[in-house]
Amino acid sequence: MSDHEPDHNPHVAHHYETEKQQFESGKLGMWVFLVTEILLFGGLFCWYAIYRANHPEVFIYASRYLDKVLGGINTIILICSSLTMAWAVRAAQMGNNKLVVRMILVTLLCACGFLGIKAVEYNHKLNAGLTPGRHYAPRHEEQAGADPAVVDPASAAGDANPPVAPPDDDKSLIAPAARGPEGLNLGEEKAQGEQVPDNVALFFSIYWVMTGLHGLHVLAGMGVMIWLLLRAKRGEFGPHNFLAVDCGALYWHVVDLVWIFLFPLLYLID
């Protein structure tokens, strides 16, 4: 306590005694923050779990309309970006700011690629009318007739001639499942796997909200990376000052982790 050198260390804020204390506080704070992120998504996963238990047939049926290939590519992209981000942390620890810049750039590129592919997917869904809740108005029904399960969803979405007239958003093309509270109890529905189950829109509500919130987190992560990039360009990071990169990377890994759960839960059901 008697030595006041830490006060003169430019990296240590006035209310910390030592560099170690500051570093550990920052790390702990970040972890606690990430706990709140997990709980934020936890609410959504809970929603998913309850509705999947209530309506398993909806999930089996509707997940066929997601593109496994694009989703898989996105998963690989995100996992790679986690690697480059971890590499950036190592580079910051070594004080190699140039490498930090390069690694963050690659990570940023991966993030852009992820969002780009996501945009393509979203576009398919929009064109196919696979929008959430009361906006759900699948166009393939008109095109492919009675047996949508046979239609390859990706090609159906891609090949379908986009209709000239914009859809009437207020009226769902599928008759609303006016089953009241009984709609929640669909035990007997499982037997009729071939038919279009009721409440398919639910799946797309979950799909849009969960991937949408995840996408927002990717965007936020990109913001953090740009900030880190600028700081690395100024050569700020070194063995005594890499907390920011470290925390940014932790955040990015959580964003990655959420996707790693989202991918199988949404895309790989059937």
Place this chain on the structure above:
Amino acid sequence: MTTSLPVEHGAEPTGTEDNYLTCDRGIKSWIFTLDHKRIGVMYLIFTMGSFLLGGVFALLLRTELLTPQKTIMDADTYNQMFTLHGAVMVFLFIIPGIPAAMGNFVLPIMLGAKDMAFPRLNLASLYLYVLGAVFAVLAIAMGGVDTGWTFYTPYSTETNTAVIPMTIGAFILGFSSVFTGINFIVTVQKLRPKGMTWFKMPLMLWSLYATAIIQILATPVLGITLLLLIIERALGVGIFDPALGGDPVLYQHFFWFYSHPAVYIMILPAMGIISEIISPFSRKHIFGYTFIAFSSIAIALLSFLVWGHHMFTSTQSPLASTIFSALTFSVAIPSAVKVFNWLATMFRGRLVLKTPMLWVLGFIFLFGIGGLTGLFLGALATDIHVHDTYFVVAHFHYTMFGGPVMAMMGGLFYWWPKFFGRMYKENWGRLSALLVFTGFNLTFFPQFIMGIRGMPRRYFNYPEKFEIFHQLSTIGSYVLAFGFLVVFFTLVHSLFRGKKAPANPWGSATLEWRCPSPPPHENFIEPPLVTDPYDFSILEYDEASDCYHLKPSAKLAEDGEVA
């Protein structure tokens, strides 16, 4: 150290003369301050402003209920008034009230730290609070909300009132609360100075730590719930809409998963304040320190397991209800541990019946009633009978008002000399505590009787037979309001006319009383000696300055320890 320190600190601007209020001037020095004390003071002003707003709504409600028919407003306005009263009081006043306003101020000082771990995050939390409040005011300006503060679906997705601004406001306030929680946890874990072990921490810090655990674990779930409600309302995704396969009761589960722990965000720091005040004002070491400390943690953990008791009548399975009922009773154990330990602290103590202690006694009495009536509601059979009646209203006002508000007022009078360096008129303070206590019981005790006899909550009209109870209750609310006016004038008067406060007017042994009143910018002129926070034998009374000092022998011990 002993030779170098005074010299170094003498050279700094934060000498004995300057304090956190005077070391920097101008409006900018407040808006951009990173000092936890200033942030705490700003929080105090904002939460008290919200308290006033929510209180005005409450008075309007009570005035409307003077007669069985329409008195001053129509039924729709009445619905909006009780919604706004609840939303403002819960989200803007009582949740941030003790942790963000008082906790911000006292936590680092009690710990012996210079500031919170993340001062910028702390300021961001204040900004978010203000932003959330702006949305809430916007919702009021856009015609208010009439869903009740719980925003239950499906009504909240169908009503034409300003649900979206209000829920966005609550969503943002949630993040403000999360940021405060992160700061508390990290500060307590990492910024404890040498000698400040977990079990030398004042109990207030244990309470705030437990509060922070709830804040970070529960609030994000409220965030996502409100977000889903907003998405549902704006886009109609059908999550809570049975016509689309959704389930409106899921909203209740999500909502109470946060909002039940949230009542412990309110009560835990209040209990911390009680532990802080009761020991010095009984001139006796706190009884059962470890039990009180761990009961805070136990309450925090149990609080996550009882949300279903809000839903006994909401299609929950009887088995789930039974389990939730049993778990609910188990919360009574750590709560009772605290109450009995406080009583044991007072037992054979020398009670000093000054203003803070009067609020504390009021707290124990009212919280006792609130807690015991909670058992009626936790029991399945009686809950079915009194569910959604005035019995519930009375119960949660006894716990939420009789608990946190009484404690917050006690804390305000206890730390006021430390916050602003002024002593208030003792007798005025005592009078205000007495008025609030009387007014409170007059307001809410009749509501228990009404509730048992079947008066449902949130009703605009009522049968004649309840008129007398409603009138008593309304008169009580006026007494209550008058009591708070006295509080206000006592405190404001002290700012201008009050005697200068000494460093330690009450003879407390926690660290915040070792630094001058008000504290300097970095809290301590020299690093404080960490002692048992409830050992008063190290203090001696100085009659000349009417204040307490560390005994010279204690100071010697400090030098010895350092050497």
